[in-house]
Structure formats: C-alpha cells, structure tokens
Amino acid sequence: MFHSARFINTFSIAIAVLVGAGASQASAQGRYWPTHEWRYSSPEAQGLDSEALADALDYVRDHGTRIHSVTIVRNGYIVLDAYFWPFQNGQLHDVASVTKAVTTTLAGIAGGAGAFKGPSQTLASIFAGQPIANLDERKRRMTLKHLMSMTSGLDCRAAPGEFTLWQMRETKDWTQFMLDLPMRDEPGSRFEYCSGGMHLLSGAITKATGVSALDFARRKLFSPLGIRNAIWPADAQGISYGWGDLRLEPRDMAKLGYLWLNNGRWEDRQLVPTDWMEAAIQPQALPPNTNQRYGYGLWLHQYRQPSEFEAVGRGGQRITVIPERNLVVVFTGGEFEPSDVGALLGRALKSDQSLPENQSGTARLAAAVRAAAMPPLPASYISPLANKVSGRRYALAANPLNLKSFVLTFVDAADPQLELEIGDRRDGPRPIGLGGVPRLSSGGPSGLPVAVSGAWKSEDSFTIEYDEVGNINAYRLRLRFTDTGVEVTLSERSQVISSATFRGTPQR
Template identity: 65%
Template sequence: MQYSMRFVAACVLCVGAIACASPRGAVAQETYWPTQGWRASSPEAQGMDSGLLADALDYVRDHQTPIHSLTIVRDGHVVLDAYFWPFQDGQVHDLASVTKSVTSTLAGIAIGRHELDLRQPLTSVFDRRRIANLDERKERVTIEHLLTMTSGLDCDASRGEITLSRMRESADWTQFMLDLPMRDEPGSHFEYCSGGMHLLSAAITNATGLSALDFARRELFDPLGIGNAAWPADGQGVSHGWGDLRLEPLDMAKLGYLWLNNGRWEDRQLVPEAWMRAAVQPQLARNGHRYGYGLWAYPSRQPPLFEAEGRGGQRISVTPEKNVVVVFTGGTFEPGDIGSFILRAIKSDQPLPENASAAARLATAVGDAATPPHPVSFMSPLASTVSGKRYTLAENPLDLKSFVLTFSGAEAAQVQLELGDRSDPPKPVGLDGVPRVSSDGNSGLPVAVSGRWESESTFLLEYNEIGNINTYRFRLRFSGDEVEVQLSERSRVIPTARFRGTSAD
C-alpha cells in the first residue's frame, strides 16, 4: 500500500478537519498500536512542516541521493512514507548491521524470560563445547560483554572486518569465535565485532532451542505484526547475528516504536523495561564510547537520540524527546544530510495549522520519487558488433567469469553474467534511462539494470540490487575482440578494479 500518497492526498482534501489532527500529548498507544497497520496523518497534525519534508525530497532528487525509502513516525502516526524507484512499497530490504540491534533485542527478551542471564559467562552458555585458548580472562566473558562489544576477544574490525571474513570461511562459525584468543580484559575496551553478535545469536539458539529467526517470529515479530521477514543462517542453523536480516521499512519502524516505548507493546512488556533503558545508554564511559546494548546512543546531541545503524545508510533512528522514529534504507548515502531537514521540520509539540499548498507539494514529491525517470537513449554503431558475444574475463574481485550483452533495439538490451560457479538468468537492461526490474536477482531480491553508451566504444552497465545495499557499475570499453572492464561498487564492499576480457565468438 502507498500510505504516503493516500494520507497526503487525503489531508489536502480535508485541511483543518478533525480526522487530520491528533494532538501530541494524547496517549495514542493506550488505544492504538500499529500491530495491524500504521495510522497515517498529515505532518502538520503531528507538529511537523510538510514544506520542509518536501525540501528533503527535493534534496534527494537534486543530489541524486541513492536512498531507497524514508519513513517518519511521530506520536505513533506515519507522517511520511516515501519509496524511491525502483525500490517499492511492500519490498523487504537488507538491514545490514541494523540486524545487530534486533539480535540484541532478542537477547533482552530471552533474559526477561530467564533463558539467558546478562552476566552469564559464555563458558556456561556453551558448556557442551570444548573452547580453545581458555584462560581466566575468557572465563569472565559474559553475555553483556557481547552486547556491548567489549568481550576482549581478538576480533579485528579493520581490513573490511577481517575476523568476520575468516569466521565465514570456517566450518563452524560459533566454534571459531569461541576459540579466538583474548586480547583485552573483558569490559575494558570497545571493538566493533560482528562475529561477537553472531556468537550472541548462537547463545540465543543454545538457550531457547530456536534459531534467532524462529525465536523472533514467536516473541517479537508476531506480537508486532511483522510477517514479511527473511534471515539466513549458518551451517549449524544459527541466524546471522550481525547482518542480513530483511524487513519492510514500515516493519522496521515498528521496532523503533517498540524501543521508543521502553520495550512495551500493547498490554505486554516484550523486552524488560530496565534492560531496554540500559540498552539505549552508552555502556563504556571512556573514549567517547557511544554503544549501548546493540544500539548506538547519543545522549549529548540536541535532542538526544539512539539508533540502529547499518552499512550503506540503513537506520532506525529514535528521538524520545520528540516522540519520533525515522527509518532510512538505501544503497550507500549519508542519512544525516536528510536528517537535518527532518529535525527542522519538527516545529511544535502541538498540531500546526494545515497547509494545503505544502501538503500538495509533498504529495507530488512522494509521487515523483516512486516514478521511473523519463526515457532517453543513444545507440552506438558498435552495439551490433558486440551483441551476443561471450566475453571471458580475467580474475577480478567479484569473481565475474564472463558476460554476454545482447542488443535488440534502442530502448532495451539483455545481459547475462556468470559469477563464480553460478550463471545468472538473462536480465533485461534499460537503455532509455529507465532501469528494468527483474525479480530473480541474487539471494531472491529483485535487481534493476540499466545501461548507456558513453561513447562509441564505451558502455556503462549499472546493476542495482534493489532491497540490498550493493550497486555495481561496469564500464566496458570494447576494442576488437577485447574488452577492458572498470568495476566499482558504490558502498565499496569490493575494491575498484580494472581487468580485461576476450571474446572467441
């Protein structure tokens, strides 16, 4: 459903009507929780300025910011829910490291159910495993140390999170993390450690008998009304504790609303209140440390806020003083650039007069964001020469073995990629400035592919994994039977590289 278009248009028609007003201060959650769906409101009814929110969307357009969605909830009402084509309402998005905050929330629930204890040593949690490099320091590592990323394990976040990469190459990821030697006294030093969050996911599974995904469905997602979720697991059935959870943006906002309400949902305290309050406060008071229990805390900002943060611009940002939850998804951008517009848009703790012209402008901006760009095209004479040829490529960071580009007209083409030992089905390529969307992309997420001739010999192919963070660009320079490839990825998950290929066709 396109909440944004419906509620903005409705409020243009009913300016000043009671239905478009919900005064801040009325305890909305006593009678309404968004379990079955969010209620929408004009920004003005919740003390926000539609014009400034329209300015935010204009900024995105003018700077071609690679944002995928923006959702703003104030006083329990959705005041903006925008989707930026080709990402669409109803699609799940990769949360990246926002997943860590969900894993930590599940640990809090398990603690509230007395299935885990905050200060329980890992040697007790995993008492059936033989742990290497066991010494007195490792025997003092607890669940709390994993939550605060102060375990003291020799976990290295540099070089693209090298420890995480090595963990993923091992046969048993949990055992790999447990066997790491100690580097610091537990609780003394913060080190961003994705593998530690996977160890926390394993602890949840060990304690509950369920994967983190199944435990979440029973104890978190179902109570919140979250049905569309995907979360991969390792070879032992342990959900990836550090990342790869996929949810819809409106469901991400439900998590933020749960945190805003100190772990309470409807008539249930899903997460212990005392644990939740501690989770959103920095837990290591030195060196500017800002990490709570799986959440980043900024108590000195004005206004104070806390948030779940993920690579590429994924955010669930909560500002309790303003009763606001903001959700961003995207393909590598800086949310703070847009966040400044949102902060300025919060004008009052009481309803503002409705503004028909600003509401109409915002509705237009939301509609434009969801609309494909206008078609344009240019076709090189070289297209007929390279069309249908298979180019075999030299070694490269993406492990791209070969590609075939097929041109059949001025508006669309087709590309087939061979990645590692997997040959992707052919994908349509928009040549007219409008990416073509396919539903059978990597890991089941759709992809949008576009291309254009930059010159008679150079073709630029953009492969956008919608719902994910990664957008790959291939600049292909053809010469005879050879091609020079310049590969880049917007979030730098792989290094920029140049390599060559040849065609035997």
C-alpha cells in the same frame, strides 16, 4: 515552539507522505498500537512542515541521492512514508548491521523468558559441556553483556574490512570459531567493533532457547509486533546471522523503533524486560575517536539535544529514536550518508503542538512522494508545459545572485535556449544541453566559456546547471512552474553564495 536543524544531522529525516489518510486519522481517540496497521497523519497535525519535507524530497531526487525509503513516525502516526525508484513499497530491504540491535533485543526477550539468567551470565556457562579453546580466566568472565556492548575482549579485529568476520565465514562452524578465539583484553575494558561477536550472541540464543534467532523472533518479537514478512539467513548450523543481513520492510523497521521508544512495551505486554531495555540505551562502552557511545547493539548520541539513539547499518540503513520528540525515523539506502540531507530535513520539525493545516503544502508533498516512486524521465523528455513557458520572461524576487529575470525558449526541441538578466546586464541566449551533456558557449560573465545543461525532473519542474567552468562558479536553478508563476531554488556548488528559494512572476 522550537526549531531544530541539529537533531537530524545524524541520520536526517527523510521523506514520505500520507496521501489520503490525512489528519482525520490523527484525531482518532485513545491510544492505539500499530500491530495490524499503522495510522497516518498529516505532517502539520504532528508539528512538522509539509513544505520543508517537500523541499527535501525535491533535493533528494534532483541530486540523485541513493535513498531507497524513509519513514517518519511521530506520536505513533506515520507522517511520511516515501519510496524512491527503483526500491518499491512492500519490498524487503537488507537492514545490514541494524540486525545487531535486533539480536540484542532478542537476547533481552530470552532473558525475560528465563532462557538466560541475565546480561551478566557468562558464555562459559551457556556453552557448558561444549569444548572451548583458549579458555583462560578472562574468557570465563566474558558475559552476554560484553558481547552486546562490543567489549568481549576476544581477539576480534574490525580493521581492515571486518577481518575477523571474514575469517569466521571461511570456517565450517562460525559459532565455534568465535567461541575458540583467544582473548586479547579483559572483558569490558575496551570497545572493538566485532560482528562475529554478535553471531556468537545469536548462537547463545539458539543454545538457550533451542531454536534459531529467526524462529525465536517470529514467536516472541515479530508476531507480537505484527511483522509477518522477514528473511534472516543462517549458517550451516542453523544459527541466524547475528550481525547482519536480516531483511524487513521499512514500516516493520519502524515498529522496532516504536518498541524501543516505548521501553520495550507493546500493547499490554512488556516484551523486553524494562531493566534490560533501559540498559540497552545507556552507555555500556566508549568507542574510540568519537563522541558517540554504545549500548546493546545501539549507537547513542547523548551529547545532542535532544538526545537520540539508533540502530545503524552500512549503506544508510537507520532506525533512529528521539524519545523527547516522540519520534522514530527509518532510512534504507544504497550507500548514502543520511546526514547529507540533514540540514534540509531539519527544517521540517517545527513544534511539539499541531500546526495549522497546509493544503497546498500537503498536495505538493503528495506529488513529491508520487514522483519519488516513479522511474526517472528520459534525458530527452520535454514536458508539455514547455510550450506554455517558452519565450515568456519571468521577473524574479530579490535573491543572492541578483538574478532579475530569465527566459527559456523551447521552440526548437533540439536547441533550447536560456537567457538571464543578472543585475544590469543580459546573458545569452545560450544553448542548453538536454541529454546530460552540457552545451558550451563563449562570453560568460568573466569572459570565459559557460556550459549549460538542463532536464525536466517532472512535468512542472525544470533544473538548469549553469557552469562557468574556468571561473569555478557553478549554479543550479530548480524551476518549479505553478499556475501563478515559478518557484526558483538557487544554489552554487562551491557555496560562493547562499542557497535561496524565491518566486518569479510572468511578465505580460
């Protein structure tokens, strides 16, 4: 057994669950490939904890984290596959700079097919017969490997705001613009994040194969993997954008990760040459001011244990591969940092062996996945459960706030109330603002006013924000009501106390 809170801090695991597919499929005999469809498994069957995943999903929804989807594949089975409103299952998503890893993979496939002589082939030989400005000896030494590892030596500027990329896009022929740039460094001597260089690589693929990177991918990559739905824009010359804007479904992104996990092999075919794939996940460049390394379009985290590599795109797009754990994690998002939920998600991976099945955890996770896909409830929504819990005192287990009990009152829908028992004193009842605007009341714990707001996040989940305002402390209580009581998750914004989850029982 092992516990890993750290392996996910880079991108974090995220959330999705197999409802109905279940562990029975995990016991299918023999090796399979997800060419036609993925197989599904319960988290526990693959060593993950469904309760921990449900906790993470609840956190994402309660905090409005801008995740669009998360897909987790372990041992070849999807154990989590969640979609967050308004993004929906089956939709394409712009994978941003994850595209770069697809472009370098296609270059490897083209090399295996004989279109390139290998990663050390020079750009000058690929574009022989084509006019190239500033063709000095350094540029003559620039190779495919240098483009793929962001060490071309071209005078390509990442700052400010991908400056050279935007310059390139203002020209009539983007590939020619990049090919004509003057050299700034000896090829291979310095890392410079250069999206335009990846577009030049896409142009080289077209020059060598006679088709666009998209058409080449459809024949040699997407079709063998069973990827049927992809959009990849092209420039005026028909060159697919080598740096970004490829659009795929999240489960198809996971197929790419699974290909890389299996060293470029798919079914009985070595789609990407073994030596090319091995080089892609080895350090080829040392980006400054970071302990990360760069391979061929992939970011490497070899300092972590276990080590991992990933394709990264702006906004939270990720395909992360952890070979030692036989794990692929895919995120799409609308501008979020996956590590924001890493600590929560890191609790999910428990073992390299199967865990005992957890029916209640699986049911809770299934409910959380369904809730993630639904539009948020209106601020004025009152759950039918409110009548059942209204006026009932819940006695609470030990917790960092020494909160002994609470009472919620929903008799008047326009004026709900909260009463707390904290240590040896009673606080409230206080009015709760339900419309996103906290209600202010006097006489807080420090003698200063308190602002309280609340919202039903689902039919069985009510979240309270208790803000002492001038006293800095701001507490969040997420109450999930069950048939036997309530589960409380407590946190404090400035972390003056530790977060905790504990139970409460109704008093008779």
